[in-house]
Amino acid sequence: MRFYEYESKALFRRHKMPLGQGELASSAEEAKAAAAAIDGPVVMKSQVLSGGRMKAGAVKFADTPDEAAGLFAPIMAAEVSGQTGRSVLVEEKSPVAQEYFLSVTWDGRAKQPVVLFSDMGGIDIEEVAETHPEHLSRTHFSSILPISPRIAKEAVSAVGVSGSDLNRLTPIVFELMKIFLEYDLTLAEINPLAKLEDGRFIVLDGHVDMEAEARGRHKALLAELGVQEEETRQARPPTEFEIQGRQVNEADHRGVAGNVVEFDGNLGLVIGAGGGSLTLFDAVRKHGGKPANYCEIGGNPSVNKACELTKLILAKPGVEKIAVMMNVVSNTRVDIVARGVVKGCIESGKDPKDVIAIFRIPGAWEEEGFKILEKHGVEYCDRSVSMYEAAGRAVAKMG
Amino acid sequence: MPGMFIDVRVDAAAAKDTELAKKLAEVCPVDIFEAGDAGVSIVEKNLDECTLCDLCLEAAPGKVQVIKLYE
Numbered sequence: 001m002r003f004y005e006y007e008s009k010a011l012f013r014r015h016k017m018p019l020g021q022g023e024l025a026s027s028a029e030e031a032k033a034a035a036a037a038i039d040g041p042v043v044m045k046s047q048v049l050s051g052g053r054m055k056a057g058a059v060k061f062a063d064t065p066d067e068a069a070g071l072f073a074p075i076m077a078a079e080v081s082g083q084t085g086r087s088v089l090v091e092e093k094s095p096v097a098q099e100y101f102l103s104v105t106w107d108g109r110a111k112q113p114v115v116l117f118s119d120m121g122g123i124d125i126e127e128v129a130e131t132h133p134e135h136l137s138r139t140h141f142s143s144i145l146p147i148s149p150r151i152a153k154e155a156v157s158a159v160g161v162s163g164s165d166l167n168r169l170t171p172i173v174f175e176l177m178k179i180f181l182e183y184d185l186t187l188a189e190i191n192p193l194a195k196l197e198d199g200r201f202i203v204l205d206g207h208v209d210m211e212a213e214a215r216g217r218h219k220a221l222l223a224e225l226g227v228q229e230e231e232t233r234q235a236r237p238p239t240e241f242e243i244q245g246r247q248v249n250e251a252d253h254r255g256v257a258g259n260v261v262e263f264d265g266n267l268g269l270v271i272g273a274g275g276g277s278l279t280l281f282d283a284v285r286k287h288g289g290k291p292a293n294y295c296e297i298g299g300n301p302s303v304n305k306a307c308e309l310t311k312l313i314l315a316k317p318g319v320e321k322i323a324v325m326m327n328v329v330s331n332t333r334v335d336i337v338a339r340g341v342v343k344g345c346i347e348s349g350k351d352p353k354d355v356i357a358i359f360r361i362p363g364a365w366e367e368e369g370f371k372i373l374e375k376h377g378v379e380y381c382d383r384s385v386s387m388y389e390a391a392g393r394a395v396a397k398m399g
Numbered sequence: 400m401p402g403m404f405i406d407v408r409v410d411a412a413a414a415k416d417t418e419l420a421k422k423l424a425e426v427c428p429v430d431i432f433e434a435g436d437a438g439v440s441i442v443e444k445n446l447d448e449c450t451l452c453d454l455c456l457e458a459a460p461g462k463v464q465v466i467k468l469y470e
Binding site: 302303304333335336339342343346368371372375 | 403404429447448450451467469470
């Protein structure tokens, strides 16, 4: 779940990170008052859960309180990735000497958090990684063992920063590492982290994502920030398809058939099991397939739940076939899922053998499951066929 | 609507036994049996949820049949 910039900064402020003076404004009058309190040039930023604000005209500068008041409405109206502002953050405009990039995120391959640091901040970090790789450091650290400022120092010095700048940046980087771990974040980013003309460093823009499953552990923080329980805080609002997917999952307590995410492809996916969803989704893409959705099934969903999920996916415009694939299952029963998806096809008015491109769920009760699939003429495979190969077979059937 | 994959039949005489009806309703993890004043009835919408656990067969030996329609 994403935090707005003002919330990210409130979190940073808790940890005494260096921040400029600023106020949140919900009206032109409040924007004027905030600018007057700063008593100097200000930057005004729309509060949206998306990047690209500058290009969208959602960030503007004002030299006077009256100018700030006049800019409030156009900033709020500026559309950024389909979103308009919740409010406007009015901050002092700082005299910047140099911009840095600092981020702590999770490296899925290394299975560790990683500090990304660059002395070329303020611009797209992917571009820096591609064109100036020597200006971007990647420093991993343990999420289990105690961390020390030495790791932060390594991250900064790796791009050639030394002297007093190194000494001033190290505690900021170290604090962000601690914030990342303490609040179960998936991303803690400061871009730009600015060096001011007087040599001080200051957080100009911040972005924080919290692991959605960790919300329960941080109720006090979320309440302090004013985040309501019903706010999903995803990068975009859920689509009707995704809302229906959530309803399918919530309608029956047995097992999981959830986390449905809509894509625009033609191959519907009924996938899951121990990271299998991500692996299979990637495998489909690697084979050139176009997924119509992402989802996660597991925990032994009921026949009804698997059936309703199948019907939802088959009803999605553009879906030609579905691929039913999981890792080897133990607590989910193959025959129960087989019944569900076959039933879902039939209740959708489709022949299972025509619309199920592949059924690859090996594991508990597979003999019973395979009997069901054989009766309905559905192509299936056992664990001797890898998930990657099964995904390839499904994609090959899409023509 | 009858099951697409599973059918469950209770012996006609046993089906009127209210005590047996309660027992069947109690043991079935997916609520296929419903106990009433007239004995036991089958909840058709739950038939396909049958987990083949055999608890009903053990509760009423020889009086209940669980039929796999896909065999």
